[in-house]
Amino acid sequence: MKPHSLLSSINPATEPDTLAAHERVEIDASTRGPVLLFFGSAVFWLLVGSVLGLLSAWKMTHPGLLDSMGFLTFGRIRPAHLNVVIYGWASSAGIGTGLWLMARLCRVPLMHSKLLVSAAVFWNLGILVGVLGILAGDSRSIEWLEFPGYATPILFVAYACIGVWAVIMFRFRKPGHIYVSQWYLLAAFLWFPWMYATANIMLVWQPIQGSAQGAVNWWFAHNVLGLWFTPIGLASAYYMIPKVIGRPIHSYYLSILGFWSLALFYSWNGMHHLIGGPFPAWMISASVVASIMMFIPVVTVAINHHMTMSDHFDALKWSPTLRFTVFGAMAYTLVSLQGISMAIPSVNTLTHFTDYTVGHAHLGLYGFFSMMMFGAMYYIVPRLVGWEWPSATMIRWHFWLVATGVLLMVGSLTIGGILQGLALYDPTASFRSSLDYATPFRWLRGISGFLLLAGHLVFASLFVLMLLKTGRRREGPALFAAPAENRSEAAV
Amino acid sequence: MTAGLFLLLGGLIFLSGSALAAFWWAIKDGQLRNLQEAPLTIFDDDEPVGAPTDRFPSRK
Numbered sequence: 006m007k008p009h010s011l012l013s014s015i016n017p018a019t020e021p022d023t024l025a026a027h028e029r030v031e032i033d034a035s036t037r038g039p040v041l042l043f044f045g046s047a048v049f050w051l052l053v054g055s056v057l058g059l060l061s062a063w064k065m066t067h068p069g070l071l072d073s074m075g076f077l078t079f080g081r082i083r084p085a086h087l088n089v090v091i092y093g094w095a096s097s098a099g100i101g102t103g104l105w106l107m108a109r110l111c112r113v114p115l116m117h118s119k120l121l122v123s124a125a126v127f128w129n130l131g132i133l134v135g136v137l138g139i140l141a142g143d144s145r146s147i148e149w150l151e152f153p154g155y156a157t158p159i160l161f162v163a164y165a166c167i168g169v170w171a172v173i174m175f176r177f178r179k180p181g182h183i184y185v186s187q188w189y190l191l192a193a194f195l196w197f198p199w200m201y202a203t204a205n206i207m208l209v210w211q212p213i214q215g216s217a218q219g220a221v222n223w224w225f226a227h228n229v230l231g232l233w234f235t236p237i238g239l240a241s242a243y244y245m246i247p248k249v250i251g252r253p254i255h256s257y258y259l260s261i262l263g264f265w266s267l268a269l270f271y272s273w274n275g276m277h278h279l280i281g282g283p284f285p286a287w288m289i290s291a292s293v294v295a296s297i298m299m300f301i302p303v304v305t306v307a308i309n310h311h312m313t314m315s316d317h318f319d320a321l322k323w324s325p326t327l328r329f330t331v332f333g334a335m336a337y338t339l340v341s342l343q344g345i346s347m348a349i350p351s352v353n354t355l356t357h358f359t360d361y362t363v364g365h366a367h368l369g370l371y372g373f374f375s376m377m378m379f380g381a382m383y384y385i386v387p388r389l390v391g392w393e394w395p396s397a398t399m400i401r402w403h404f405w406l407v408a409t410g411v412l413l414m415v416g417s418l419t420i421g422g423i424l425q426g427l428a429l430y431d432p433t434a435s436f437r438s439s440l441d442y443a444t445p446f447r448w449l450r451g452i453s454g455f456l457l458l459a460g461h462l463v464f465a466s467l468f469v470l471m472l473l474k475t476g477r478r479r480e481g482p483a484l485f486a487a488p489a490e491n492r493s494e495a496a497v
Numbered sequence: 498m499t500a501g502l503f504l505l506l507g508g509l510i511f512l513s514g515s516a517l518a519a520f521w522w523a524i525k526d527g528q529l530r531n532l533q534e535a536p537l538t539i540f541d542d543d544e545p546v547g548a549p550t551d552r553f554p555s556r557k
Contacts, residue, residue, distance in 0.1 A: 025543035110539070182535045183528055199512055203505060211501035244539060249551045251544075253536035260536075261529060268516065324551040384551055397553040476554060 028112070033388045035114035036105045039121035041389055041472075043101030044382060046129050048468050050093025053136075055461050057086035059454040065447045076140040084151040085139045091149065091229065092160065093132045095370060098378040099237040100128075100167060103190050105385050106244055107171060110187045111178035117170055124166035131159035147208055147218075149226040154209050161205070164198045171195070185260040189240035192268060196232040200225055216283045220276065227275035230369060235267070235337075238377040239306060242334050245380055246313055249327045250320045255312035263305035270298045277348035280357065289350075296348035303341040310334045325400045329380030332408060336372030340365065355430060360443055360450075361422025368415045371457075376407070379464065386471055394467060395476035403463045410456030413449060421446025 061083040064070050071077045108115040115121075135152030138144070143153035152160070171194035175187075204225035207213050213221065247254050254260055276284065276292030314320075314331060321328050343365055346352050356362060383400070387393055394400060421443045428439035470476065523529055540546050 021542040023543070025541035029541070029543065182531070182538045183523075184535070184538050195512075195515075199508060203508065206501045206505060247536065248539055248544070249549060251540075251546055251548045251550065253540070253546060257532040257536045261532070265520070320549065323553055324549070325553055326551045393554040395554070400553060 029109070030388075032108050032112070032114050033105075035118070036108045037389045039115070039118050039125060040101045040105050040385065042122060042125040043097045043104065043128075044386065044468070045472070046125065047094050047097035047101060047378075048465050050089050050097060050132065051461050052458075052465055054086055054090035054094050055454070055458045057082055057089055059451070059458055061086050062447070062451045062454045066444060066451060075142060081140050081142065081144065084144050084148075085136050087149065088139065088151055089132070089136055090370070092128075092135070092152075095234060095374055095378065097125075097128065098382065099193075099234065099374075102241055102378060102381040102385065103171075103194065103237055104167075105381075105389075106186055106240055107174050107190055110184050110190075110244075111174050112181070113174070113177055113179060116173060116177065120166050120170050124163040124170070127159055127163035127166070131156050131163060134159060145209070147222050149229060150204060150208060150222070157201075157205050157209070161198070161201060164201060168194050168198045184244075185254075185257065185264060186240035186243045188261075188264050189236035189243070192264075193233055193236035193240070196228070196236075200228050200232065219279055219282060220284060220288065223278040224272075224275040227278060228272055231267070231271035231274060234370065234374045235271075238333065238337065238374045239263075241377050241381045242306075242310060242330055242337075245326055245330045245384060246310060246334070249324050249330075249384070250314070250317045252313060252317065255309050259305040259309045263302045263309070266298075266305070267302040270295045270302065274299065274348070277353070280348075280350050280353045293348050293350065296345055299341060299345055303338060303345070306334075307338040325394070325397075325404070326380045326384040328404055329376045329383065333373050333375075333377035333380060336368055336376065340368040340373055343368070355426040356422060357426075358429065359422040359426040360418040360446065361426060364415045364418030364422060367411065367418070371407075371411045372415060376411075379403070379407070382468075386468070390471055390474065392471060392474045392478055393476045395470045396467065399463050399467050403460050403467065406456050406460030406463065410453045410460060413456065414453035417446040417449035417453065421450075 060071070060077075061079060064072075064079045064082070068079075072079075075081070104115065104121060131152075135156035138153035138156055139151055144151040145153060150157075171191060175191055204221055207221045208218060212218065243254060243260060273292055273295030276288050277296050280289055280293070282289075310331075321331060347356055347362070347365065356365075383394065424442035424446075425439045428434045428442050429436070537546065544550055
């Protein structure tokens with residue numbers, strides 16, 4: 006089976022499970038440098054992004070808060086928050102997870118790690134320059150593309166390196182079936198540089214004119230979610246859920262159908278952000294239809310994950326990875342169905358320009374993607390550093406703080422957004438009254454920010470303790486402990 | 498404008514082409530067949546089906 010393994014050459018009688026374990030440990034070890042570099046920077050930017058987000062949230066209820074300096078004003082802090090969490094936290098965590106998954110799924114040790122390390126350096130440099138640029142007042146005022154023009158080429162270099170690397174890894178994979186996660190990852194690693202380059206060419210390098218800029222803007226911004234974060238998040242879920250509970254996914258057919266239908270429909274979705282805007286009607290209609298068609302990939306994923314999990318929900322008690330991942334998977338279903346409903350023009354009339362959209366965005370990027378990434382990191386990091394997480398209690402605190410935080414945030418923004426939308430829709434009500442409806446819910450959102458920040462501080466400490474190797478050495482290359490033992494000591 | 502336009506059109510054709518090629522290759526290569534075996538590729542002799550691989554760290 007594996008003729009080149011050193012162990013089998015020394016002792017041909019080596020048991021196949023030992024060989025498999027050694028192969029896996031070797032692959033994991035090969036990913037250590039680049040993956041930890043991306044994870045470490047992700048955790049750093051997560052803390053920066055949380056503080057920026059918290060500050061912009063409280064500025065919504067206290068407009069005069071800390072506005073004596075230009076770089077502390079809402080117009081700079083808010084885009085800085087968005088770009089730091091998108092590119093700094095979410096993308097870095099996603100890239101780290103993607104690199105590790107690619108190596109495992111190709112079944113070969115990670116190659117060209119210098120290429121990836123330089124990509125990580127460029128990536129972080131680009132974000133640092135970009136954020137400082139925004140804070141200095143150089144924001145481009147194009148949502149999701151606020152980084153000034155001198156920062157984006159740096160990011161693009163990093164990105165291109167990773168895309169090239171993904172192709173090389175795929176080219177040199179071990180023969181065998183391509184697992185669904187790998188389809189998602191390859192697609193994400195190729196789609197993103199294309200989207201990013203296209204949007205930058207059309208909006209910055211040689212800007213197109215007029216309202217068409219809006220179309221390009223939302224084509225890009227929506228595709229970042231659908232063709233970059235979604236595939237990475239789902240790749241992680243399709244690997245973690247079966248692997249943690251030790252059960253293959255319910256239907257491989259559905260998973261493949263989900264992938265190709267996502268590839269077909271998603272890139273059309275962006276124009277639903279422009280319902281009611283100055284665009285040809287066919288553009289909006291096509292986008293609304295494609296958004297409704299997203300029902301297919303979303304429901305296939307939801308059915309698949311639920312059926313894989315069924316009868317195994319008690320595993321949520323003993324696996325941190327699964328707890329975060331399943332939360333993320335549920336949020337994915339919820340946020341996608343919510344997004345589909347928001348693409349229906351009559352619903353959009355109510356929710357557009359309200360906090361409802363902000364809640365939706367956070368359910369997607371936090372409830373779905375960030376939780377998915379936490380789950381993946383809880384699985385991956387111990388396998389890279391060879392130590393167990395130092396404290397189960399801290400993991401539980403992390404989970405309950407961020408889970409409560411994100412539910413409070415999304416819940417309050419959703420209710421507040423609906424009230425705000427109803428008031429905006431009422432010709433007899435003043436504009437001011439719509440804000441009066443939203444304000445108490447914005448207070449709640451501000452409080453949820455503290456919960457999230459606290460959760461992130463717990464996670465960051467866990468991560469640092471892990472790098473300092475303060476926990477217990479992992480026993481054996483594969484398992485933490487027998488599952489029966491897990492069950493008896495399980496506590497929520 | 499023209500340079501950017503040609504770059505974009507080229508990228509568009511290349512990417513759509515590669516997506517179609519990937520799909521075509523997947524069919525030819527048998528990636529869309531044998532769907533019972535496919536989900537088992539992430540398991541091996543050491544971490545077989547039925548063996549959970551994650552848990553909270555033990556206390557102490």
